Amino acid sequence: MEDLRLDSLPGVGPVTTKKLSDAGIHNIMDLIVRGPVELSEISGMDKDTSANIVEKARQALVEGGLLAKDFVSATEIYKRRQEIGKITTGTECLDLLLDGGLETQGLTEIYGEFGSGKTQFCHTMCVTVQKPKEEGGLEGTVLYIDTENTFRPERIVSIAKAHGMDPEKTLDRIIVARAYNSAHQTLILEEASQMIRENNVKLLVVDSAVGLFRSEYLGRGTLSVRQQRLNKFVHLLVRIAETYNCAALATNQVMASPDVFFGDPTRPIGGNVVAHTSTYRIYLKKSGKKRIARMVDSPHHPEQEVIFGLGEAGVIDPDSETKKKTTKATKSKAEPEVKAEPETDSVDADAKIEDIPEDSE
Numbered sequence: 001m002e003d004l005r006l007d008s009l010p011g012v013g014p015v016t017t018k019k020l021s022d023a024g025i026h027n028i029m030d031l032i033v034r035g036p037v038e039l040s041e042i043s044g045m046d047k048d049t050s051a052n053i054v055e056k057a058r059q060a061l062v063e064g065g066l067l068a069k070d071f072v073s074a075t076e077i078y079k080r081r082q083e084i085g086k087i088t089t090g091t092e093c094l095d096l097l098l099d100g101g102l103e104t105q106g107l108t109e110i111y112g113e114f115g116s117g118k119t120q121f122c123h124t125m126c127v128t129v130q131k132p133k134e135e136g137g138l139e140g141t142v143l144y145i146d147t148e149n150t151f152r153p154e155r156i157v158s159i160a161k162a163h164g165m166d167p168e169k170t171l172d173r174i175i176v177a178r179a180y181n182s183a184h185q186t187l188i189l190e191e192a193s194q195m196i197r198e199n200n201v202k203l204l205v206v207d208s209a210v211g212l213f214r215s216e217y218l219g220r221g222t223l224s225v226r227q228q229r230l231n232k233f234v235h236l237l238v239r240i241a242e243t244y245n246c247a248a249l250a251t252n253q254v255m256a257s258p259d260v261f262f263g264d265p266t267r268p269i270g271g272n273v274v275a276h277t278s279t280y281r282i283y284l285k286k287s288g289k290k291r292i293a294r295m296v297d298s299p300h301h302p303e304q305e306v307i308f309g310l311g312e313a314g315v316i317d318p319d320s321e322t323k324k325k326t327t328k329a330t331k332s333k334a335e336p337e338v339k340a341e342p343e344t345d346s347v348d349a350d351a352k353i354e355d356i357p358e359d360s361e
């Protein structure tokens with residue numbers, strides 16, 4: 001749709017357009033992504049005017065077929081969901097867990113202790129999303145928001161090589177934004193709409209989504225402010241994923257909750273805000289050299305676990321490095337939960353994350 005220009009909206013003239021673009025809003029889509037409350041905050045317009053503009057933007061997009069109507073039939077929702085793309089993880093086991101791959105139009109949260117493979121998973125997805133559709137990719141590019149300075153182009157190179165792809169081209173299609181504080185992290189996302197559209201971004205990674213918020217807002221007194229800001233960030237992420245039909249992938253660390261005596265004592269740091277906004281949540285756990293991934297409360301995936309590994313190719317099927325039993329390996333899903341290998345469970349159970357010894361590999 002060509003008519004995404006702000007001045008195509010009735011009542012929006014050059015002055016408002018200038019004001020909006022100074023605030024990082026360059027087209028009608030951006031208006032929807034930011035919403036009326038924020039619009040009035042950043043532009044200084046009164047609440048009614050901004051609500052009005054956003055409503056007009058919404059109508060224009062509905063007319064253009066770019067946005068769902070308020071009342072839609074289940075058939076239409078079903079159709080829109082048919083447009084959901086899936087990105088292969090490059091492994092049989094994790095594709096099985098995700099029922100085909102990482103979905104667009106949704107936020108997938110990966111949480112787990114340090115070294116559990118969250119960053120490796122993100123790096124792998126950066127490569128696989130670029131694959132042709134017949135091979136499980138979306139031929140898309142990546143926006144990677146790196147908050148912990150753990151993005152490693154070298155890893156992309158080796159993952160791309162392992163997948164038989166051109167490493168240089170693969171690197172070229174990943175745009176990395178380093179976020180220095182939580183406000184900056186949010187700003188990057190607020191300004192990203194245009195870039196996402198123009199570059200056919202199909203994967204949006206935030207590694208880690210919560211880390212900066214956590215380190216800036218310490219202590220009980222700041223908890224509600226932190227959750228509020230984090231909430232805003234995560235909602236923005238979800239709206240962008242829905243609007244641009246791309247997959248959002250966010251990582252989250254865990255902390256030990258001392259009040260849990262049975263089962264796994266770890267909880268995701270973002271707490272409920274992240275949990276309730278993300279469409280899918282995957283919990284990663286170390287088990288010696290192997291890793292366990294569990295699908296946690298998904299609206300339509302069965303709760304199940306699979307075992308995977310980490311290697312030169314990023315996330316890999318268990319035993320695929322030794323080229324043994326690659327076909328059998330994917331069938332390991334059926335382990336009942338909490339029964340994960342006792343060797344690491346006993347470590348997890350009474351240690352804080354910081355106390356767990358560095359990975360034994």
Ligand code: ATP
Nearest residue numbers: 113114115116117118119120121310311312359361
């Ligand atoms: P954090 O919470 O600290 O960010 P994380 O969950 O992101 O941790 P990753 O960085 O994804 O953890 O995983 C680190 C692990 O990945 C290492 O312990 C190592 O086992 C594995 N790993 C990293 N690079 C390679 C490689 N080239 N080949 C094999 N395994 C690797």
Ligand code: MG
Nearest residue numbers: 118119150207
């Ligand atoms: Mg990491």
